[in-house]
Amino acid sequence: MNDTAATGGRLDGRVALITGAGRGMGRAHAIELAQRGARVAVLDLDLAEAESVAAEIRNAGGHASAYGVDVTDRAAVEAAVARTGAEWGRLDILVSNAGIVNDFTGIADTDDAEFQRQLAINAYGLLHTARAALPWLQQSPAARIIVISSFWAQLAVGHSYGYVAAKAANMAMARNLALELAPQGIVVNAITPGSIATRMIPDPEWEMQEYPIPIGYMAAPEEISKLVAFLASDDAKFIVGQVISPNGGTMIAGL
Template sequence: MTGKLEGRKAVVTGAGSGMGRAIAVRFAAEGAAVAALDLDHAAAEATARTIVEAGGTAHGVQVDVSDSGSVTAAIDSSVRALGGIDVLANIAGILDGYAPVLDTSEELWDRIIGVDLKGVFLVTKATLPTMLEGGGGTIVNMASIAGFVARGGGAAYTSAKHGVVGLTKQTAADYGAQGIRVNAICPGAVETAMTKKILEDGEAAVIESINAVPAGRHAQPEEIANLALFLANDESDFIHGAAYVIDGGWTIV
């Protein structure tokens, strides 16, 4: 590790598992003090414990990113624990089982939009004042190839991820001159416990399209963490409002 985030204070949502956990661990390994946020408090604390046992600094914090009160409390707790926030990674997200419109209930729609889009908005809004007071910061949002194309998710998930790409660009435009950089990551299929269940339960055509990517495999969470690290540190200083596709070639075929 090269200390690319040495001295930085980072908040990572969805840090209890999958890509969020990999990103939190990688940020800490690169020198950041990390607030690991997750709906599952025990999972958040487990990630923090892993970081501390490796010699890093971390705190586990419970949050429901779809609830403004919970978000405010979690960010306030993170600021107290870390002494500020320089980096925010909005990674928390859920899938919709590739449900098309007619199979998407209003409850499912609200739940997906609430976590995957509203959650990014709420956490960003709660974090920006601290970043601005500190002179700037970097925000990395988890979008998806479903933010660009169909078949990356169902009606709700695809709509939410298109929204995340738009929110990323607008936030970058609004706050870039004040030292805030905002970019998005758009993965294809990533090998996590959550996506494994979708693949097991999903329709054959969807599974076939995922398995046929030119790379011939799914991404590992650590590969997504590599991109998150790049977008969070000063090497990407001239990158504002970008949405990086990392999909093994899924969207080119």
Template sequence: MRLDNKVAIITGGASGMGRAEAEAFAAEGARVVIADLNEVMAEEAAAGIRSAGGTALAVRTDVTDEQNLENLVARTIAEYGQIDVLVNNAGVFDKYATSLETAGAQWDFIFNINVKSVFNLTNLVLPGMIAQGGGSIVNIASVAGLVAGKGGAAYTASKHAIIGYTKHLAATYGKDGIKINAICPGTISTPLIAASLADIPTDAIPLRRFGESAEVADLAVFLASDEAKFMQGAMVPIDGGFTIQ
């Protein structure tokens, strides 16, 4: 299996892309830690993995709370002894709010979850990865970080920030054996944007459909595995061709 005995933390792992990632990682042999604010759904996801023969732990985590993140890392080390993979998946959307429609509090809310939590959690796992001689970090960005106008003001800015941060990490910590890449999904059918899907046309997508969470999960598995061992600082679109136009 491609992730045999690896220990992977997946934030926002209780539903949508995060849950699909958790299930895919476990199916490839990883011991998965599902970090999510929704403790009930996180435990349901972990129980589903365990019932399928995998290994999973659910940890209630508010990614905007630094003490919660410290607890997440401590629980993972206590349970499994190491952290090999971090998938910074947790994120929120702003429903295409323009700059004038975005209050300062909303801007801060989006950035605290989409950017600051990634910075904080990454800094907590990096020392251990450096000490053990390597690891893999997969950041979930967006096509909104590659092209203008795909999301609202705060969301678009936050995903541009994640791409810049990923490039910094890749350039800085590659020498330590840490592989760091980002996935840039287009419109993916998830509960997060379910209410908006009916209003989003597929005409601008060459494949004429939305993506599925499992497709993003498959890409995350690849990037975390040794199959992608020479990929560093890549921003990989998975968007049905949206960004080629």
């Protein structure tokens, strides 16, 4: 397969599929990769939001398609991946970003259904997308899987058991995928962002007090997207199986 070099952070000619890309960090990842030359499949449970992001990319001169997909539905994920591959003839980059956090309770009040929902979206979502994308990634000369976990998977936060367990599963699955797929030339890494200014954080002031950020501010989603783009590029092809945590210093603040 002919390919375009993706050094200097460029992704010209590459095709990326991003889950949970209708808003927040996923939206920022989609726009960032498109700005660097990638064609982007925008997947989100909310088709209207996915279409809005794809339109934004196209209006800026990029290439994007939108799909309304529930990542817990294996068949729906497989169909979206197949349509992406059929449309552009390849798939090079998978960004597994879809995730939610709804339950901030302690162990005694942890709801079974919500716990299972967290695992379904985060862990099964990664399983479904990675498995569906694998045949396409095996054909790519520069295949990447980038898993978005959370620094809550590395901290003891004392609540949110479903989310913490699911994001820890993401992190472990990314490292396992990296070991299995590296010999095939498929590079896998995980990102565990700290406190990022999205709708997932309803009370930023509480968040900053609970998880102090030594650098003094909560990051915008676009700051994480720069790291996603770097890991997707040829400049990062020797970075394999790593868990990278952009968190403004929270992890060294004695928590």
